[in-house]
Amino acid sequence: MTQTNTPSKVIENIITALKNQPGALLPILHGIQDELGFIPSTAVPDIAKGLNLSRAEIHGVISFYHYFRDTPPGKHTIHICRAESCQAMGGKALESHVKAKLGIDYHETTGDGKFSLEPVYCLGNCACSPALQLDKEDVYGRVTPELFDAIINELGA
Amino acid sequence: MSITIYVSGDSSAISLGANRVAMAILNEAEKRDIDIHLVRNGSRGLYWLEPLVEVEVNAGLFDADFINGGTHSLALGATEEIPYFKKQQRLTFARVGITDPISLEDYVAHNGYKGLENALKMSQAEIVKQVTDSGLRGRGGAAFPTGIKWNTVLNTPSEQKYIICNADEGDSGTFSDRMIMEGDPFVLIEGMTIAGLAVGATQGYIYLRVEYPHAQKALNAAIKKAYENNYLGENIQGSGKTFNLEVRLGAGAYVCGEETSLMESLEGKRGLVRFKPPLPAISGLFGKPTVVNNVISLASVPIILDKGGDYYRDFGMGRSRGTLPLQLAGNLKHTGLVEIAFGLTLRELLYDFGGGSASGRPIKAVQVGGPLGAFVHESQFDTPLDYEAFAANWTVLGHGGVVAFDDTVNMAEMARYAMEFCAEESCGKCTPCRIGSTRGFEVMDDIINNVDREKNIVLLRSLCDTLLNGSLCALGGMTPYPVLSALNHFPEDFGA
Ligand SMILES: Cc1cc2nc3c(=O)[nH]c(=O)nc-3n(C[C@H](O)[C@H](O)[C@H](O)COP(=O)(O)O)c2cc1C
Ligand code: SF4
Ligand code: FES
Numbered sequence: 001m002t003q004t005n006t007p008s009k010v011i012e013n014i015i016t017a018l019k020n021q022p023g024a025l026l027p028i029l030h031g032i033q034d035e036l037g038f039i040p041s042t043a044v045p046d047i048a049k050g051l052n053l054s055r056a057e058i059h060g061v062i063s064f065y066h067y068f069r070d071t072p073p074g075k076h077t078i079h080i081c082r083a084e085s086c087q088a089m090g091g092k093a094l095e096s097h098v099k100a101k102l103g104i105d106y107h108e109t110t111g112d113g114k115f116s117l118e119p120v121y122c123l124g125n126c127a128c129s130p131a132l133q134l135d136k137e138d139v140y141g142r143v144t145p146e147l148f149d150a151i152i153n154e155l156g157a
Numbered sequence: 158m159s160i161t162i163y164v165s166g167d168s169s170a171i172s173l174g175a176n177r178v179a180m181a182i183l184n185e186a187e188k189r190d191i192d193i194h195l196v197r198n199g200s201r202g203l204y205w206l207e208p209l210v211e212v213e214v215n216a217g218l219f220d221a222d223f224i225n226g227g228t229h230s231l232a233l234g235a236t237e238e239i240p241y242f243k244k245q246q247r248l249t250f251a252r253v254g255i256t257d258p259i260s261l262e263d264y265v266a267h268n269g270y271k272g273l274e275n276a277l278k279m280s281q282a283e284i285v286k287q288v289t290d291s292g293l294r295g296r297g298g299a300a301f302p303t304g305i306k307w308n309t310v311l312n313t314p315s316e317q318k319y320i321i322c323n324a325d326e327g328d329s330g331t332f333s334d335r336m337i338m339e340g341d342p343f344v345l346i347e348g349m350t351i352a353g354l355a356v357g358a359t360q361g362y363i364y365l366r367v368e369y370p371h372a373q374k375a376l377n378a379a380i381k382k383a384y385e386n387n388y389l390g391e392n393i394q395g396s397g398k399t400f401n402l403e404v405r406l407g408a409g410a411y412v413c414g415e416e417t418s419l420m421e422s423l424e425g426k427r428g429l430v431r432f433k434p435p436l437p438a439i440s441g442l443f444g445k446p447t448v449v450n451n452v453i454s455l456a457s458v459p460i461i462l463d464k465g466g467d468y469y470r471d472f473g474m475g476r477s478r479g480t481l482p483l484q485l486a487g488n489l490k491h492t493g494l495v496e497i498a499f500g501l502t503l504r505e506l507l508y509d510f511g512g513g514s515a516s517g518r519p520i521k522a523v524q525v526g527g528p529l530g531a532f533v534h535e536s537q538f539d540t541p542l543d544y545e546a547f548a549a550n551w552t553v554l555g556h557g558g559v560v561a562f563d564d565t566v567n568m569a570e571m572a573r574y575a576m577e578f579c580a581e582e583s584c585g586k587c588t589p590c591r592i593g594s595t596r597g598f599e600v601m602d603d604i605i606n607n608v609d610r611e612k613n614i615v616l617l618r619s620l621c622d623t624l625l626n627g628s629l630c631a632l633g634g635m636t637p638y639p640v641l642s643a644l645n646h647f648p649e650d651f652g653a
Contacts, residue, residue: 022424022443023405023423025425026405026406026407026422029408060427061425061427064428065410066408066409067408068408081329083528084330084560084571084574087571088487088488088561088563089488089515121411121581122327122329122331122368123368124168124331124334124368125168125169125332126486126487126558127169127332127484127485127492127494128169128172128204131172133368136370139168140172141173142173
């Protein structure tokens with residue numbers, strides 16, 4: 001996170017740095033989401049201007065891809081794998097447990113702003129199903145409800 | 158003398174605690190004042206054993222407990238001697254789990270860049286001929302002959318051509334692409350460089366799914382080293398040839414694994430599937446001739462150029478040549494990666510390698526080939542792993558994912574999930590898929606809730622017919638595979 005810069009400055013810098021690459025839009029959107037956690041609607045006109053595209057086109061791209069979000073996420077984002085291998089190993093029970101424990105459904109954030117919950121269709125961790133991902137890099141395998149509780153307790157849930 | 162210890166840095170191994178194990182070993186070694194060299198290798202693919210600790214044994218050298226070879230209760234002996242590993246034929250995965258993934262020195266010391274060395278001495282047509290002779294067919298799903306694709310791009314004149322590696326690996330139940338990228342990224346870089354030389358492309362893109370941050374790191378680190386050591390960039394190894402390579406991230410859309418949708422995405426657009434023709438080989442990325450190949454297809458090229466097309470072709474059966482990295486997942490005792498020549502039966506794979514179900518209950522159904530693959534019934538388990546033999550059974554080998562379910566699974570729910578997945582991921586370009594999948598999901602709901610069951614099953618079949626025949630791409634076109642195979646093989650779950 002760039003501390004000294006305002007969000008609009010961050011956005012401007014990213015657009016300036018990346019706009020001349022071929023196919024620059026996805027790298028720009030990733031850059032913004034990496035820095036800010038989401039893509040604020042205020043970024044759309046700037047991106048459109050930078051790339052010489054219409055706002056509708058930018059908006060269309062953001063909404064097409066599941067990964068891009070236009071609202072701020074919770075402090076931590078939990079991605080639960082809903083796909084077949086995880087289903088074969090108790091993924092649905094884990095899914096119910098997580099939703100009940102956090103008191104939210106998919107695409108929601110807990111009231112205290114700590115956790116967002118998102119579905120994912122395979123994490124490539126199918127040999128260790130059921131799987132979940134915490135924030136960007138932490139993948140967990142063979143996740144039981146108890147292990148899930150331990151993981152979020154460690155985060156001060 | 159320093160002791161080399163390997164603890165995998167593969168993300169699945171990490172998901173089971175490999176980082177904590179590595180830390181504990183480092184701490185303990187320091188406490189005991191033992192000089193160790195810890196290598197975070199890729200995974201051997203024996204995931205049921207991860208986190209696996211390997212020690213380079215030099216008998217009699219060590220006194221620390223876990224280094225004492227056979228005495229520890231968890232010791233397994235030499236990894237190479239574990240039958241699961243020993244029975245495999247590792248060509249594409251020859252180095253994975255053995256080398257330090259981002260050490261170029263290690264890569265070269267283990268026969269890396271020999272394929273490129275040979276390719277640099279050949280004409281473009283000769284390189285393509287080696288790949289054609291190998292019999293390699295695309296490992297991304299469609300099994301199209303790689304040599305033929307390359308030949309089309311080679312023979313389409315253009316100032317700019319592209320090589321795209323399809324690293325979207327969206328198929329559930331698959332992880333072989335990830336293992337290569339995390340465990341031996343140089344082999345993919347080498348394969349793409351050879352592809353670039355072969356067809357005259359100077360720019361490559363790896364389109365990587367955003368769910369794979371560990372692969373992204375490994376690839377970027379390896380690409381950097383390849384540039385620093387003149388294996389990428391201009392005048393590669395003094396040859397006068399140029400090849401540049403960059404990783405681009407997807408954004409969580411399954412359909413972007415479809416090659417034309419992928420190119421739209423790389424161009425910065427919504428991932429709508431394109432009409433074909435024109436073929437990507439003639440008019441692909443930014444309208445230029447483009448090779449799109451799967452990670453495993455490209456990572457198999459270096460060994461083909463190193464040992465010759467004939468060497469690779471001598472593995473396999475029928476028109477399925479070489480080896481296939483199979484990924485055992487779901488409800489199996491011994492999940493993991495099995496690279497082996499085509500021809501083994503599914504039953505041998507499930508029981509001799511997989512060890513049967515993890516739960517100890519009977520295996521009821523196996524989904525092979527990802528979310529668009531059919532559910533295979535017990536009566537079909539003796540089918541050999543071969544593209545044609547699978548197709549003859551109305552099943553799909555695809556990217557080699559194998560997901561087993563025990564008898565607690567309800568197949569009507571799996572059929573509903575298949576429709577839901579299609580509805581969720583449809584790009585929306587064609588009506589059968591966009592509307593049919595949502596309708597299919599509702600119909601499955603009614604069937605499960607016993608609302609007008611017979612009528613709805615007739616409707617489901619007719620919907621599947623429309624999807625099969627009227628979809629622009631295989632997302633809509635193949636969703637009927639899991640749905641109808643579930644219905645036909647397991648009618649009892651549909652209330653029959
Ligand atoms: C919906 C859909 C998703 C696909 N996803 C992937 C994928 O994730 N990875 C892949 O390599 N191929 C995928 N494919 C196949 C590609 O369209 C294409 O055939 C492949 O990348 C060509 O490479 P290959 O010949 O080396 O297999 C998908 C196809 C469809 C219809
Ligand atoms: S079948 Fe579905 S995913 Fe494929 S082009 Fe049609 S709408 Fe798009
Ligand atoms: S199916 Fe859940 S990680 Fe692959």
